Amino acid sequence: MKNWLYIAIICGLIAATLLLWDKNPELLNPLKQDNSSFERFPYAVLHDAQTRHFDDKGVLSYEFDAVTLKHFRVDMKTNSDADYALMVAPQLTLYSDVQPWKIMAKNGKVTEQGNKLTLWGEVLVRQLAPDGSHTTELTTESLDIYPSIKRLTTLEHVRVVSETGALDADGLEVDMLTQRITLLANVRGHHEPIQ
Numbered sequence: 001m002k003n004w005l006y007i008a009i010i011c012g013l014i015a016a017t018l019l020l021w022d023k024n025p026e027l028l029n030p031l032k033q034d035n036s037s038f039e040r041f042p043y044a045v046l047h048d049a050q051t052r053h054f055d056d057k058g059v060l061s062y063e064f065d066a067v068t069l070k071h072f073r074v075d076m077k078t079n080s081d082a083d084y085a086l087m088v089a090p091q092l093t094l095y096s097d098v099q100p101w102k103i104m105a106k107n108g109k110v111t112e113q114g115n116k117l118t119l120w121g122e123v124l125v126r127q128l129a130p131d132g133s134h135t136t137e138l139t140t141e142s143l144d145i146y147p148s149i150k151r152l153t154t155l156e157h158v159r160v161v162s163e164t165g166a167l168d169a170d171g172l173e174v175d176m177l178t179q180r181i182t183l184l185a186n187v188r189g190h191h192e193p194i195q
Contacts, residue, residue: 042070042086049087053147059095062147066090066108085110090119094150096176099128103145103152117145125152134163138172150176155184165191 049069055061067089074082090108094101106121125138140158145151152174160167160181171184
């Protein structure tokens with residue numbers, strides 16, 4: 001009876017070995033499947049990265065610069081919607097029918113195949129008045145930018161300062177095409193008298 005038990009165990013081990021022989025080696029070592037970002041290596045690294053994007057009519061839509069850009073792929077075999085890039089000292093210039101908007105921060109992340117840019121760390125948005133007489137500045141700690149549709153959003157505290165006054169709010173949405181700024185909550189500010 002014991003011999004039959006040993007023969008069954010040996011046959012089971014041989015069958016398991018044959019089944020796993022052609023399998024992906026990562027199946028046998030689950031520790032290699034850890035996709036945590038701190039252990040992932042970049043697919044590509046660019047220093048002094050610069051790019052220009054044009055609209056369908058060939059007009060310059062926005063320019064982008066970064067001291068360092070590291071591109072990460074979720075699947076090393078193919079591009080994926082989950083791929084992303086991390087940036088150091090990103091700067092973005094968005095062009096519209098009026099003066100361009102210049103945006104800078106300490107760090108950034110590009111997601112959604114380049115359609116979303118998230119900036120954080122001393123984010124500064126600046127626009128010179130069309131006549132060049134003054135500048136409007138917006139500061140916050142994090143900002144989501146959708147460059148192709150020229151929209152900005154944040155739920156963080158923001159401060160907007162211009163020649164005519166200052167506003168503080170928690171969260172905002174900006175449509176750069178219509179020049180419309182929507183402050184979301186807890187809006188406070190002061191306005192200088194127009195002369």
